[in-house]
Amino acid sequence: MINALNVLNDAMSASSDLLGYKLIHETAEGVTAGMIVETEAYSHNDAASHTFRGQTKRNKVMFGPAGHAYVYFTYGMHHCFNIVTGLKGQGQGVLIRALEPLEGIGLMAKRRSFKDVPPTTYMRSLCSGPAKLVQAMGITKADNGRSILTGQLRIEPYATPAEIVQTTRIGIRKAADMPFRFYIRDNLFVSKP
DNA sequence: GCTGGGATCGCCT
DNA sequence: GGCGATCCCAGCG
Numbered sequence: 001m002i003n004a005l006n007v008l009n010d011a012m013s014a015s016s017d018l019l020g021y022k023l024i025h026e027t028a029e030g031v032t033a034g035m036i037v038e039t040e041a042y043s044h045n046d047a048a049s050h051t052f053r054g055q056t057k058r059n060k061v062m063f064g065p066a067g068h069a070y071v072y073f074t075y076g077m078h079h080c081f082n083i084v085t086g087l088k089g090q091g092q093g094v095l096i097r098a099l100e101p102l103e104g105i106g107l108m109a110k111r112r113s114f115k116d117v118p119p120t121t122y123m124r125s126l127c128s129g130p131a132k133l134v135q136a137m138g139i140t141k142a143d144n145g146r147s148i149l150t151g152q153l154r155i156e157p158y159a160t161p162a163e164i165v166q167t168t169r170i171g172i173r174k175a176a177d178m179p180f181r182f183y184i185r186d187n188l189f190v191s192k193p
Numbered sequence: 194g195c196t197g198g199g200a201t202c203g204c205c206t
Numbered sequence: 207g208g209c210g211a212t213c214c215c216a217g218c219g
Binding site for chain 3 (some may be wrong): 053078
Binding site for chain 1 (some may be wrong): 198199200201202
């Protein structure tokens, strides 16, 4: 919608600019939506990025134009969701690490296999991690390469965060000390404060 | 055709 | 805080 492209010029700035954006997914099951509260930047010259050693069949979406979804499989059981940034051919993007659930809470809970328990017991764990939010939002490998500017899976401006924290990334070995993780301070739905 | 790494999660103590 | 689950894909040959 609108022109979200102008915040996707490069992974570093987009990682903070995307905080407060709303991620929406319309599926046959229903609509789910959440506000982006935590991200990580993966630039083309970053040893921790999938694109660091050049283009392959797996990562080729990241070398495409900005504004597309890069969905990949990891650890034998999880998928993660990135938004491609930068110029075509660069190979950079933003990993979406956590959402604050806004719409379709019941559907998220169903997809995350929380049943017969009150929402207070699961609200904070619905989307507080990259693989969790992919599951809750119903994002699959079929979404790899799709535009997230228009269509059933898309982002829209939503809120302006009061304060953004920049710190080191999580769960990586290479370039682990680089401060490329961003989150909204005091938000209850981040994966790790 | 085999090998091993990997941007995780949930359950156990 | 530690660990097991579990599988795609790249790289080598």
